[in-house]
Amino acid sequence: MHDNIRTIRNTVLARIKPSPEERNKLAELARRIAGYIQDEGVSCELVGSAARKTWISGEHDLDLFLMFPTTLSREELKVDGLRIAKSVANRADSYEIRYAEHPYVHARFDGYRVDLVPCYRIESAKELKSAVDRTPFHNKYVLSKIGGLEDDVLLLKRFMKCADVYGSELRVHGFSGYLCELLIIHYGSFLEALAFACDWRDGLSIEPGVSTSYRDSNAGIAPGGVWEPLCMIDPTDPNRNVAAALSLDQFYTFVDAARGFLAEPSIEWFFAEPVPPVDKSEITGAIAARGTDLLAVVFEIPDMVEDIVYPQLYKMEQSVLSMLAEREFAVLGSAATVLPAGMTAENVVLLIELVSGELPALKKHIGPPVYMQNHAERFKAKFVAKDTFSGVYIEDGRYVVDIRRKYRLAKDLLESELSSCALGKQLRECVRAGCVVLERDEITDALDCEFLNRFLRK
Amino acid sequence: MHDNIRTIRNTVLARIKPSPEERNKLAELARRIAGYIQDEGVSCELVGSAARKTWISGEHDLDLFLMFPTTLSREELKVDGLRIAKSVANRADSYEIRYAEHPYVHARFDGYRVDLVPCYRIESAKELKSAVDRTPFHNKYVLSKIGGLEDDVLLLKRFMKCADVYGSELRVHGFSGYLCELLIIHYGSFLEALAFACDWRDGLSIEPGVSTSYRDSNAGIAPGGVWEPLCMIDPTDPNRNVAAALSLDQFYTFVDAARGFLAEPSIEWFFAEPVPPVDKSEITGAIAARGTDLLAVVFEIPDMVEDIVYPQLYKMEQSVLSMLAEREFAVLGSAATVLPAGMTAENVVLLIELVSGELPALKKHIGPPVYMQNHAERFKAKFVAKDTFSGVYIEDGRYVVDIRRKYRLAKDLLESELSSCALGKQLRECVRAGCVVLERDEITDALDCEFLNRFLRK
Structure with a gap:
């Protein structure tokens, strides 16, 4: 070594x-x-x-x-x-x-x-x-294999914590403690696990102590579900993927960290330097320099179990991003979090960064291909008496008409249509009870600087 | 009838x-x-x-x-x-x-x-x-077939002129006189030609007086070239498509007009009401209401044959639109024209409508997938010492970094990079000799109201 x-x-x-x-x-x-x-x-x-x-x-x-x-x-x-x-x-x-x-x-x-x-x-x-x-079966299995490898498990857990990929909670979407133990059992040591992880690709399947392979689809793991980057077959139940909660980006964040450590080993891969604190004026300056538009949807939830809040919050995030994209607002990034109670009245934040929070009044509305005569007639009839910017015209073989956009401001869209997004049961009630869309200085005034700084620096 | x-x-x-x-x-x-x-x-x-x-x-x-x-x-x-x-x-x-x-x-x-x-x-x-x-062969063929159908040819030509689809010049991309004659010979009359055109789909092939069929590709017509919506086989040369100059949108504009005429026959399909003239203040108002950003690239060309200027101009238009899209400017529409000499010093106009002529300083730069380790290392090394907004982060399994955009204004981009676009030989010289990018009021001040009005109303 x-x-x-x-x-x-x-x-x-x-x-x-x-x-x-x-x-x-x-x-x-x-x-x-x-x-x-x-x-x-x-x-x-x-x-x-x-x-x-x-x-x-x-x-x-x-x-x-x-x-x-x-x-x-x-x-x-x-x-x-x-x-x-x-x-x-x-x-x-x-x-x-x-x-x-x-x-x-x-x-x-x-x-x-x-x-x-x-x-x-x-x-x-x-x-x-x-x-x-x-759980008792997991315990028996690990106890039967882990003797002498405990230190390697400790190192891997600490390494993952520092890379922010430790924890199978639905907030983190990372590696559980049991998954860490299985990786050490399978690869034999902390260093071997990292060395192999450098070459990982999503679609990896591991049967601990037996074999590794690659697959092209989720068939047999989570048919029809989200793509699972890693399938770690549970030795106590071959139909279960121990890594089902692991997200694609957390999978690759670990791969990237493994490569980074092996290229330049140092203690900082286990104990990160604390991020220097930033103040509000620095955040305000950083946001202004980007030239983008930030919006924050904030509301209050009562003290709830994280594993219930986060799946609903992430689902809401995806649904809101889809709605924005559908309405032609170009999304650059987003983050969702539950801030520690007491920091603000509204403790749930969905932060969204857009290329622009404002779009022109004119919206190009694409209709059916001209050859589909029945659809074409219905489309043309629909816009005959409408307040449009243009007549129905033909572009790339389809009918097109320049219409008036319903929501020019992303803020208006969110305020009016948020309730039509897919929201979990509990979150829907909280949003209905009171939800505010913040922009510009309202964001830096209301939200935690560390959270904003993490979002901006990535 | x-x-x-x-x-x-x-x-x-x-x-x-x-x-x-x-x-x-x-x-x-x-x-x-x-x-x-x-x-x-x-x-x-x-x-x-x-x-x-x-x-x-x-x-x-x-x-x-x-x-x-x-x-x-x-x-x-x-x-x-x-x-x-x-x-x-x-x-x-x-x-x-x-x-x-x-x-x-x-x-x-x-x-x-x-x-x-x-x-x-x-x-x-x-x-x-x-x-x-x-040409003499075309003449002989048409003379041998057209006896008694001359009136129908006249009607079809007039109908097409009124729909702005008549002429195979490279400015128009429409139906040539010879193509009109072949359509009448094939379908037997003006009304039959229109009735069949209602059901046309691009990919139509006609062997005049023999058969019609549909094809899925250009193979044998213009292999590797642009998709030809109509193939009218030249009866004097079976390897030639008489309709090679016809564009997809002109093809469908005719289809649409044929349906319109048969649904509501009137003399206006042959003699259009003149468009009421508009003045500068109406145009300025219409542009402001759209909320979009217009840019006009203008320059001067000497008196040149239309069929040489227009292909180069359309090529330039496509190249400029590609460049804008590549730089993340969302294009809503464009028009290119040569204005009658003497109207302005710069007689060539490329008009472009954008969702916005300004983009944020921040640009999301998408890198290689994380699993491609060699590419990944080069990518990360490249941005290590750069003035970026973020570190290299992972999103959807790829490396991403938020960098500073080179051109925030479409006007700056056009002024600096127009010469790197694909321009024809003659146009390149004209652009080099002097090219101006107009915006806002400069556009309504410099350009013909009728041209702008046609663009806005479509």
């Missing part, structure tokens, strides 16, 4: 690898809570990075799964499971109920975050009744 | 059919000039509409072809032919030498325009040495 890389590896591990004290403390806490659960007559399993010793120092969470027999109905599991989890959590400093496919308890014990998740104890992953039932 | 249509037919013919006096006068003049030619020891043929009695009253020209034996070399034909034509033209009121493939003489006798064109007398169209040699 390159001397430089060895030094980097050791330096990074010294900062991110949990100390024996940290490990002991966490193990002791896990044993204590497991005892509380067993006191309730329920067996439990410690899963996740804490179970596999692949957590980054200081970022440890405990995931404890409460195992119930399959003789319980789903409703019984939901009710009994939550009751017992709450009973355990009564000994915690604090707790709240959270909702995934089923409700679970998120508690704090001695300052540690602890998830108490009820699930079915099943014999094989083929019998699973809900997504969480799979 | 529809009573109304019969009335229209008679009314139109009364206005456009040459009177017996007009016919006699023209025949007499043709005989007299033929005599002059024979005095020079050369035989001649009267061709064109005067020979076929298919000229529109008042629009008669005489086309007299001086027939030379094929024993003459091309150079001899050029020299001797022109010498004899000039000698004949010495008895005219005035004459000038014009240039097509070979020089010929354009003269005025008693106020009539007379072309004296030297050509080879050949046995069959297969032996032809230049395009003009074909």
Whole structure:
């Protein structure tokens, strides 16, 4: 191994690898809570990075799964499971109920975050009744393979965090912890994983420890769905893609970072220099220099689970961009985010950059090809008495007429037609309750400088 | 026949059919000039509409072809032919030498325009040495078929003139007189030709008097060339498309007019109401209401043959539009014309309408796909030290960087880069000698209101 890389590896591990004290403390806490659960007559399993010793120092969470027999109905599991989890959590400093496919308890014990998740104890992953039932199988598989590779998992996770591609949350669309572990198991080390990633192309399929191949379509993975750049076959369930949440751009951001690190290895690939803070006048100047038009759609949402808000927000973003493009506004870029509560009254922001927020009154309206006589007659009849700029004329074999544009300003379009965009259920209600379109100085006045700076610098 | 249509037919013919006096006068003049030619020891043929009695009253020209034996070399034909034509033209009121493939003489006798064109007398169209040699064969073919259909030819020509699709000159890209005659011969009458034209689709092939069919490509007509909407096989030369000069939009403009006439027959399809004149303030108002940006490239050309100027001008137009589109200026429409001499110092105009003549400083520059590692490295290296708005980032699987646009104003782009466009030889010299880009009020101040009005109303 390159001397430089060895030094980097050791330096990074010294900062991110949990100390024996940290490990002991966490193990002791896990044993204590497991005892509380067993006191309730329920067996439990410690899963996740804490179970596999692949957590980054200081970022440890405990995931404890409460195992119930399959003789319980789903409703019984939901009710009994939550009751017992709450009973355990009564000994915690604090707790709240959270909702995934089923409700679970998120508690704090001695300052540690602890998830108490009820699930079915099943014999094989083929019998699973809900997504969480799979987790104990993942745990067993990783534990059986990861011995001796824990440091490499830590390095890969830290590297991905620094490249902003870590996390399978729907906000990030990146690499999950389990996916990191499978990559290390498959390639054998942090450096091997990075070396192979340099040559990755979207369409990659990996069966961990078995083979890699390329495919041309999603057939068999997500038929009809979005293109999945990486298919990591779940060793506990061959029909599942562990990397289903990974987006194309996050896939390639990792590829690009892998190449960058191997070309010029340095500690900065693990611990980024903090971005120097910018003030409002710098942002205002940067926006003016671009000469583009920025618009921000802002509204308020109550405190909601990220994995519910972000898919709706991204869906809204796509729908709004489509509407703008359809109305001939040229979009240069966009960003959607939920700002930390308290920063502004409106905490959800959809920021859009346009070549221009204003279009001419005249809009060229393209009609049917001249040879389609029936369509042609209907088209011409439609515009005969209309207030148009031109008569119906022929261009490139089609009828065309210069009509008056309904929305000359993107701001007007957004204010009037946002509700006709595809919005998720919760977001639709929030938008209806009050939504403002900001432009020019209103944007720099209302929004977080760091968010704007990230958007402008990319 | 529809009573109304019969009335229209008679009314139109009364206005456009040459009177017996007009016919006699023209025949007499043709005989007299033929005599002059024979005095020079050369035989001649009267061709064109005067020979076929298919000229529109008042629009008669005489086309007299001086027939030379094929024993003459091309150079001899050029020299001797022109010498004899000039000698004949010495008895005219005035004459000038014009240039097509070979020089010929354009003269005025008693106020009539007379072309004296030297050509080879050949046995069959297969032996032809230049395009003009074909004309006597066209003449013979039409004379053999047109008897009794002359009125229908007159109606079709007048109808096409009124629809602005008559003329195979490279300025018009329309239907030639010979093409009109072949359409009447093929379909049998004016009304039949129009009735069939309602259902025309581009790709139509007609073998006059034999068959019609459709084709999907230009193969065998103009391989690799522009798509020819109509192929009218020349009965005197099956390898030639009589309609080669016809553009797609002129083809469909005729189709559209045919449908319009048959749906609502009226005399206005033959004699259009004159467009009411507009003044400068109306044009200025109309341009302002559109909210678009107009630019006019103007320069001066010396008095040149239209069929040389227009192909170069249209080529320039396409090249300029491509350049604008490549630089991200959205083009709504354009028009190119040569204004009558004396209207302005600059008599050539290329008028361009843009969504906006100004673009933001920021330009999104799309690079190679991330997986193409070699290209990627070169791309990133190229922008490392550049004055860009962003770092190199990843979007839709490709590298992208926000750079500074070279030309924010379309006017600047045209002024600086017009010379790099594809310009014909003559036009290039004229543009180099002096070319101005006008905008806003400069356009209405400098250009003909009728030309601008036609452009705006389409």
